[in-house]
Amino acid sequence: MASQEWLEKDFYAELGVPQDASKKDIERAYRKLARELHPDHNPAPDAEERFKGVSEAYSVLHDDKQRAEYDQIQLMKSGRGGFGGFGGGSNINLDDLFGSGGPTGGFGDLFGDLFGRGSGGAHRRRRGAARGNDLRTDITLGFADAVKGTTTELRMRAPGECQTCHGTGAEPGTSPSRCLRCNGSGLVTENQGAFSFAQPCPDCEGTGTVVTDPCPDCGGTGAVTAERVITVRVPAGVADGQTIRLAGRGAPGEHGGPAGDLLVRVGVRAHPLFARDGDNVTLRLPVSFPEAAVGARIKVPTLDGPVTMKVPAGTPTGRVLRLKGRGVPGKGDLLVTVDVEVPAELSPEALEALEKYAAAAPPADRSKLEQLTGQ
Numbered sequence: 001m002a003s004q005e006w007l008e009k010d011f012y013a014e015l016g017v018p019q020d021a022s023k024k025d026i027e028r029a030y031r032k033l034a035r036e037l038h039p040d041h042n043p044a045p046d047a048e049e050r051f052k053g054v055s056e057a058y059s060v061l062h063d064d065k066q067r068a069e070y071d072q073i074q075l076m077k078s079g080r081g082g083f084g085g086f087g088g089g090s091n092i093n094l095d096d097l098f099g100s101g102g103p104t105g106g107f108g109d110l111f112g113d114l115f116g117r118g119s120g121g122a123h124r125r126r127r128g129a130a131r132g133n134d135l136r137t138d139i140t141l142g143f144a145d146a147v148k149g150t151t152t153e154l155r156m157r158a159p160g161e162c163q164t165c166h167g168t169g170a171e172p173g174t175s176p177s178r179c180l181r182c183n184g185s186g187l188v189t190e191n192q193g194a195f196s197f198a199q200p201c202p203d204c205e206g207t208g209t210v211v212t213d214p215c216p217d218c219g220g221t222g223a224v225t226a227e228r229v230i231t232v233r234v235p236a237g238v239a240d241g242q243t244i245r246l247a248g249r250g251a252p253g254e255h256g257g258p259a260g261d262l263l264v265r266v267g268v269r270a271h272p273l274f275a276r277d278g279d280n281v282t283l284r285l286p287v288s289f290p291e292a293a294v295g296a297r298i299k300v301p302t303l304d305g306p307v308t309m310k311v312p313a314g315t316p317t318g319r320v321l322r323l324k325g326r327g328v329p330g331k332g333d334l335l336v337t338v339d340v341e342v343p344a345e346l347s348p349e350a351l352e353a354l355e356k357y358a359a360a361a362p363p364a365d366r367s368k369l370e371q372l373t374g375q
């Protein structure tokens with residue numbers, strides 16, 4: 001079982017093995033030291049104390065589960081300087097280290113073992129580095145921009161890193177100082193009956209440092225809410241209702257944690273002529289009966305300007321003709337649906353011509369209908 005003491009102990013040094021030592025190496029080192037230090041054989045005054053230490057180190061490192069827990073605790077410890085380090089230290093995110101996919105089921109579980117707390121999000125502010133919140137907003141695009149992709153500027157009021165202190169919360173020219181309550185360790189010990197538990201220091205929220213001269217612009221929080229202009233690159237082929245995720249463009253993290261994401265929900269305005277079918281653009285093309293019957297070359301609009309399209313002779317109404325490469329760039333086509341129009345009114349000349357046509361043309365094939373109606 002993990003214990004608070006594990007924080008201070010270096011079991012690898014105790015056994016004299018590297019951190020990536022195999023189980024075999026650990027056994028070998030332990031047997032050798034145990035022989036050397038056994039109080040029955042070794043008269044040195046510190047032999048017994050060292051023997052105990054070596055035995056404890058072995059019992060932890062030899063057990064795969066305990067070793068994994070110990071390694072995580074050590075990682076957490078070594079990472080702490082970076083969490084609140086405000087530059088210099090590496091930016092380690094606890095959620096990355098102990099994410100829910102981790103070997104012991106996540107940071108919450110580890111804290112649960114280590115500090116006698118339950119897991120869950122309620123302790124988020126006490127963890128030190130925390131990822132910033134995701135922000136959400138909407139944009140509306142024209143039809144052609146959605147098909148072809150575009151870069152657009154988005155104005156929104158949102159929290160962002162304070163430009164005066166670059167997110168440290170400390171007044172420029174000053175730096176955060178060591179927390180006096182926990183002496184920079186980020187942990188305080190609390191006694192509960194016979195047990196004592198270490199828990200993240202409430203004064204510095206586990207970071208080990210406190211801001212003594214807060215930045216005047218953000219009041220020491222490191223973040224300010226302001227009107228922001230955010231450049232959004234919209235990929236070609238975005239659909240109405242789709243959400244684009246801009247990684248790291250959300251609210252800034254706390255104590256050196258990474259920023260959240262910006263989620264932009266895209267609305268696409270309807271077009272008077274065109275519509276979308278996945279990556280294809282669709283268009284309805286009215287043609288006259290003679291054009292459909294005889295064939296024609298017809299100028300049709302596309303998002304890249306007009307193109308002359310061949311309607312083959314004998315094209316029925318409803319047939320879909322494809323103009324390659326005139327949809328979402330690299331992915332889609334323009335699908336043109338032929339719509340044969342019937343004139344609502346006829347001039348005397350047109351009527352005369354049609355009567356001639358009817359006399360010359362074969363009648364419509366209704367043989368199947370006649371079979372069914374029994375005539």
Ligand SMILES: [Zn+2]
Nearest residue numbers: 162165215218
């Ligand atoms: Zn500031």
Ligand SMILES: [Zn+2]
Nearest residue numbers: 179182201204
């Ligand atoms: Zn503290």
